Amino acid sequence: xxxxxxxxxxxCAEGRAANLPCNHSTISGNEYVYWYRQxxxxxxQYIIHGLKNNETNEMASLIITEDRKxxxxxxxxxxxxxxxxxxxxxxxxxxxxxxxxxDGTTLxxxx
Amino acid sequence: xxxxxxxxxHLIKTRGQHVTLRCSPISGHKSVSWYQQVLGQxxxxxxxxxxxxERGRGNFPDRFSARQxxxxxxxxxxxxxxxxxxxxxxxxxxxxxxxxxxxxxFGSGTRLTVV
Numbered sequence: 001x002x003x004x005x006x007x008x009x010x011x012c013a014e015g016r017a018a019n020l021p022c023n024h025s026t027i028s029g030n031e032y033v034y035w036y037r038q039x040x041x042x043x044x045q046y047i048i049h050g051l052k053n054n055e056t057n058e059m060a061s062l063i064i065t066e067d068r069k070x071x072x073x074x075x076x077x078x079x080x081x082x083x084x085x086x087x088x089x090x091x092x093x094x095x096x097x098x099x100x101x102x103d104g105t106t107l108x109x110x111x
Numbered sequence: 112x113x114x115x116x117x118x119x120x121h122l123i124k125t126r127g128q129h130v131t132l133r134c135s136p137i138s139g140h141k142s143v144s145w146y147q148q149v150l151g152q153x154x155x156x157x158x159x160x161x162x163x164x165e166r167g168r169g170n171f172p173d174r175f176s177a178r179q180x181x182x183x184x185x186x187x188x189x190x191x192x193x194x195x196x197x198x199x200x201x202x203x204x205x206x207x208x209x210x211x212x213x214x215x216x217f218g219s220g221t222r223l224t225v226v
Contacts, residue, residue, distance in 0.1 A: 042219050043218050044154065044201070045217070046214030046215065046216070085153075098144070098156050101154045101155070103151075
C-alpha cells in the first residue's frame with residue numbers, strides 16, 4: 001500500500017465545511033483512496049472511497065486531484081459529532097482488509 | 112441487524128499468559144480481519160480470513176494466531192503475552208474476499224491490558 005501523509009490535527013467551526021487533506025504521492029494506478037474515521041472508544045467507520053473521480057455520499061465528498069497524488073475529504077456541514085480521528089488509506093481493492101492505518105488527523109469541531 | 116460483535120469488551124491478563132479474543136461478523140459476511148491498535152496510533156493489520164482460509168498476515172510474531180469457523184466467526188489467539196501486547200484489538204468484516212465497494216465494518220474492539 002502506498003504511504004499517506006496527513007496533518008496531525010485540525011479544528012473546524014460547527015456548521016462550517018471541514019476539509020481534510022491527504023498526500024499519497026506514490027499511489028499506483030490501481031490503488032484506491034479510502035477514508036475512515038474513529039470516534040473515541042469505537043472501531044473505525046468507513047466513510048467513502050474513490051479511484052479517480054470525485055465521489056459523494058450522504059456522509060462526505062472526496063476530491064482526488066487529477067494526478068491522484070493527493071485528496072481531500074470534505075464534511076460539508078461539520079457537527080460536534082464529527083469530532084474524531086480521520087484516516088486516509090491507499091490500497092489495491094483486492095487487498096481490502098489488509099490495510100495498516102497511519103496516525104490520521106484528529107478533527108475537533110468547535111461550537 | 113447486529114453489527115460486528117466482539118467479546119470480551121475488556122480483559123486484563125498477566126505477562127506470559129494466553130488470551131483468546133472472539134469476533135462475530137455481520138450476518139452474510141464471510142471475511143474477517145483483525146487489527147491491533149496501540150494507544151495513540153492507527154490500527155495495524157494482523158490477519159485476514161475468508162471462507163476459513165488465511166488470506167493475509169501482517170508483521171506480527173508467531174505468538175499471534177487466528178482461525179475462522181464454519182459460521183464465519185473468528186478467534187484471535189495470543190500466546191506468551193508481553194506488556195507491549197496491551198492494545199485495542201479490532202475485528203472487521205465484509206461480505207467477500209476483497210471488501211469491494213463498501214469497505215469493512217469494524218466492531219468496537221476488545222481492550223486488552225497486560226500487567
